[in-house]
Structures are given as C-alpha cells and as structure tokens.
Amino acid sequence: MTATPGPRLVLALASISLVGSLALHLFIPAIPVVKTALGLSDALAQLTFSIAVFSMAFSTLVYGSFSDRYGRRPILLLGLGLFLIGSAFSAAADSALTLLVGRLVQAIGAGCGVTLARAIAQDVYGRADLVKAIAYLTMFYTIGPMISPLVGGFLIDSFGWRSVFVFALAVGTIITACAYITVFESRPSVVVNRRGESVFRSYFGLFRHLRFTAFVLQTGFCTGSFLVTATAASSLMKQILYRPSSEFGIYFLVFPCGFLCGNLISSRIGSRIAEETMVFTGSLIAFAAVIVQSSLLLSGPVTPLSLFLPGFFITMAQGISLPYAQAGAISTDSKLAGTASGIGVFVSNLCGAAFAQLYGTLADGTPVPLVETTAISASLGLIVGLLPLLIQRRARPANF
Numbered sequence: 001m002t003a004t005p006g007p008r009l010v011l012a013l014a015s016i017s018l019v020g021s022l023a024l025h026l027f028i029p030a031i032p033v034v035k036t037a038l039g040l041s042d043a044l045a046q047l048t049f050s051i052a053v054f055s056m057a058f059s060t061l062v063y064g065s066f067s068d069r070y071g072r073r074p075i076l077l078l079g080l081g082l083f084l085i086g087s088a089f090s091a092a093a094d095s096a097l098t099l100l101v102g103r104l105v106q107a108i109g110a111g112c113g114v115t116l117a118r119a120i121a122q123d124v125y126g127r128a129d130l131v132k133a134i135a136y137l138t139m140f141y142t143i144g145p146m147i148s149p150l151v152g153g154f155l156i157d158s159f160g161w162r163s164v165f166v167f168a169l170a171v172g173t174i175i176t177a178c179a180y181i182t183v184f185e186s187r188p189s190v191v192v193n194r195r196g197e198s199v200f201r202s203y204f205g206l207f208r209h210l211r212f213t214a215f216v217l218q219t220g221f222c223t224g225s226f227l228v229t230a231t232a233a234s235s236l237m238k239q240i241l242y243r244p245s246s247e248f249g250i251y252f253l254v255f256p257c258g259f260l261c262g263n264l265i266s267s268r269i270g271s272r273i274a275e276e277t278m279v280f281t282g283s284l285i286a287f288a289a290v291i292v293q294s295s296l297l298l299s300g301p302v303t304p305l306s307l308f309l310p311g312f313f314i315t316m317a318q319g320i321s322l323p324y325a326q327a328g329a330i331s332t333d334s335k336l337a338g339t340a341s342g343i344g345v346f347v348s349n350l351c352g353a354a355f356a357q358l359y360g361t362l363a364d365g366t367p368v369p370l371v372e373t374t375a376i377s378a379s380l381g382l383i384v385g386l387l388p389l390l391i392q393r394r395a396r397p398a399n400f
Helices: 007-023 025-038 042-070 072-091 096-110 112-125 130-141 143-159 163-182 189-194 199-207 210-239 245-252 254-269 275-299 304-330 334-362 368-399
Strands: none
Touching: 007 025, 007 042, 007 072, 007 096, 007 112, 007 130, 007 143, 007 163, 025 042, 025 096, 025 143, 025 163, 025 210, 025 245, 042 072, 042 096, 042 112, 042 210, 042 334, 072 096, 072 112, 072 163, 096 112, 096 163, 112 130, 112 304, 112 334, 130 254, 130 304, 143 163, 143 245, 199 210, 199 334, 210 245, 210 254, 210 275, 210 304, 210 334, 210 368, 245 254, 245 304, 254 275, 254 304, 275 304, 275 368, 304 334, 334 368
C-alpha cells in the first residue's frame, strides 16, 4: 500500500497516543472513590492504578518487537481491540478482582498507543525530523492528561466511578475507527528479514549502548516523579483537604500545562541543541522542582499550591527531556525502531508504576512518603540524565 503522510495521519497518530491517558489519567480521580466503594486498603487501591502502568510497560515490549516483524498496522489494531474489551470489562466489575482483571486487559491494549505512534513517526519522518515529530505528538498527547482527570472527576461526582470506563469505551471506539481508516503500513520492508532474529538479541543489541540505556532510564525516573506526585495529590486532596474529585481534576490541569510548555520548548529548539544537553537540562529542572516541593510540604501545611505548583515544573522538565531522550533511543538502530520505542515506553511505565506503588505502600495520610519517593526518583533521574552528556564530552576529542 502506497501512502504519504499528511494531516490526517498526524491526527490519527495523536489520537492513538490518547488511549494510554484513557487507561491511566482518567482513572486517577477514581482511586479514593474505588477504595471506599469496594472497601480496599491503601495498597490495594493503589494497585488498581499501578497494575495498569505495569501492564502497559510490559505490553509495549511485545508491541514494539512484533511491529518490527509483522507490521505496524495489524499489531496496532489488535492492541486497540484489547483496550475496548478491557474498558467494557472494567465498567462491569463488581469486585476488586474483576476490576483488576479489566484494568489489566485495558492497559495491555493501551500499550500499543505511544509505542506504535512513535515507531510510525520514525518510519515516516526519519531521524532529521524525529525530535519535532515526537514533540508535536507529545503536545497532542498532553490533551489526554489535561482533560482526562477533569472529565473523570466530573463523571465520578455525577455518575459514579464506573462512568470513567464507559467514557473510555466510547472514545476508544472512535479512535479505533479512525486508526482503521487512516493508518497505513509504514514498516520499512528491510525489517522483514529480521523475523527470524531472536527478540532478546535485539534487546541486548540496544542495551549494549550505554547512551541508549541512560536515555530510557531517564524517562523512567522522570515519569516516576510525575506519577507519584499525581497519585499522591489525588489522595492528599481527599484525605487531608477533603476536596471533591472534580476539584482535583481542575487542579490537575497544572500538570499537563507544564508538560505542554516543556514540549513547546523542545519543538522550538528541535535539533539545534544536542539531545544529551536537553536531557540533562530536563533532569536538573525536575530535581530542583522536587527539592522545592519537599521543602514546602515539610515546612508548612499541605495546600493545593504546595502540591501542584512544583508539579508544573516537574512535568515541564519531562516535556523538555522526553522528546530528546526518546528520539536518541529510537534512532540507535533504525531497523529496530519499534523495539527501541517499545523498550523506551516499557522502562518509562515500569519505573513510573514501581515508584507509584512504592508510594502506595508507604502512604500513611501524610506528605512524608511523597517527599521520600520523589527524592529517590528525581535523584536517580539526575544521575542517568548526566551520563549521555559525559559520554558525548568524552567522545568529542576523538572527532578532531
């Protein structure tokens, strides 16, 4: 099938990226409500969120590798179908177990979104325009985090927590129809020859590059800082400040606005500044924002300002560094673009889920677990964010 990229493809890829947000961010305001409705512990309530992030993390590995071997389009449609099934199952759940199963299937399906959208962008736009393509796709993606908690909060207050899954099912159906009509097969034909190659050999081939490993870990630790801040804010707004879910959804807008600002910076800069420099810059901003937030929370009472204002800069840092880290990782080997994209999203989701669940395990109704968990994730993000810059500077004399 011969096709060329156009506005319809860009919009389709942007909408495909939204399924991850429908599985994650739409559910965040429901966590404390589900806890009460189903009589769950703090850790189990947090698991209803974390299981989705873990599932998305592992499924991205499969989608990335399979799309390199069997094509982007059929694997994409398979994932979107699973998302619809999981959303319907979650809406009908009447116990913690059935809800967890539904969330598992929904998230496995949602894992196709960002992974394959970025792989298709690599196929279509090439390395020269990849940073800008990812930045623009991510700007569209911020619509999900920007709207989802707000919509979720109002749906929960008006119709109950099940309504968020009905909404996800309706929107997911529209996205699936658009993808079926618009997305063409973009995988380079040369990749077909790699079908017989071991999946693990492809993974090892990518992880041999310290620069690749540092890039994907940086996105993971930065995502961890954001998810801990977001889920902790949801719980603390309920448990300490006694605010409704809809109010949390309004305050949550601060997070995607920060992410959008970071992506605007990345899209404007493009390839004029090295990937390594921009990744380290984002890591440094995130670390500084966590330090400020921790100081505010430990020195005075919890307020929406102390929760959300530093969160703006945490997500802005993520918006600055993520396009460069992902572009650097994906371009390591063009023949393994899908696999590299899958690994990048996998590590991002895995680290995010791990830190979110760590917070849920430590949660005691105070801001202390938030401070402890984000301090770890931001510190690790700064360390691995510095590595590519050091590698670049060490290699520079060899070029003279």
